[in-house]
Amino acid sequence: MFLITASFGFLQPFVPLYWEASGLSRAQIGIVGGIGSGAALLVQPLMGRLSDHLDSRRLLMALAAITAAGAYFSFQWVANAAAFAVLTAVGVNGTIYLNAAAGVVCGRLGGRLRGGATYAAYRVWGSVGYIVVALLAGWLINNGAKAGEAMTRQTLMDVFRWGPLIFVAVAGLALIIPDPRAPECPVLAGGGTCDSTDGPRRNGALLKPFLVCFFLYQFALYGASAYLSLYMKALGASPLWITATFASGVVCEVLVMSRIGRLSDLHGRKPVLAVAFVLMPIRLLCYIPATGPLWVLFVQLLHGLNFGIMGAIAVAYVNDVADDRTRGAAQAALASAGGLAVAIGPAVCGLIAQRYGLGWMFAAMSLVGWIGAILFIFGVREPWRPGAAQTSRA
Secondary structure, three states: OHHHHHOHHHHHHHHHHHHHHOOOOHHHHHHHHHHHHHHHHOOHHHHHHHHHHHOOOHHHHHHHHHHHHHHHHHHHHOOOHHHHHHHHHHHHHHHHHHHHHHHHHHHHHHOOOOHHHHHHHHHHHHHHHHHHHHHHHHHHHHHHOOOOOOOOHHHHHHHHHHOOHHHHHHHHHHOOOOOOOOOOOOOOOOOOOOOOOOOOOOHHHHHHHHHHHHHHHHHHHHHHHOOHHHHHHHOOOOHHHHHHHHHHHHHHHHHHHHHHHHHHHHHOHHHHHHHHHHHHHHHHHHHOOOOOHHHHHHHHOOHHHHHHHHHHHHHHHHHHHOOOOOHHHHHHHHHHHHHHHHHHHHHHHHHHHHHHOHHHHHHHHHHHHHHHHHHHHHHOOOOOOOOHHHHHHO
């Protein structure tokens, strides 16, 4: 978990900057990211179902990590939009599957009663990894650039020479992680399924509305976030400022994630998730009047209450509404909803930013975020009885 999320420490801040340094416009950046993520979505449902059928994730995780490593390492040899789209599709496919499979493994290890606390306890180490790698990447670029030099392909190259080694390490560790198998569970009368905790699951009725809201949330947040490093660059930020801004948000994420899982086990997933849904569109609006990098850094601290909640509790929610035999497919559906949002969001945001500017882009994505928040509050149900974990321990 440390290494999987650590990879985003060099991908999230510097992939858009590298594309821009390679001559891509803002609209092209969105389209390349969208095509890459969209192509990856075609594979995710198949990988989720295959892992459920095999009831094993180790080999698939190792293969996903190796292909991602090769894709991002190859960035240094291409400079056109078509090649970037192909490599991005391969890299994003690997990272999406690694996160989905990790959610399944953590769900098996923790069970439903402690699902939120267990996943958050593992995932918080990923946030620590993100901070370490983001700061190292910023230092590496700052150290290699001449004073006052613009960020060029050459100054950003080292990130894509060394960063993919993280995926190589993930591939090795994936072969030895715990990967518990599903317990035997007969089909119930009436065609229902059961698991080791609480019998029949109404996964379809609960999962689909949540996936719609999750899609809108990811569409707004990560569509806009794809341009945050470019926004900071326009405000005069150095590479170290950019990575420090991303890392500061993840520091807050660590603090939130270390507590939020247990709270969701005691009081329910929905109240906790509602906080993230409501705060995200407010955060996007707060970027608009920024006068410099420091303003953006302070707004970015709200990331702790966005991904610090959503990154852990969304996975726990999906684990709750699935059973041990469908959890791989359910987590793949969550990953696909997020991936589709990341595919379309940056492309739409790129077109808005190209024509109207980044300020209007943040405003438009805030509106999308409010729609997702309203649908979540009024249309999504709690997946299980809050307080069950406390009752069980008693």
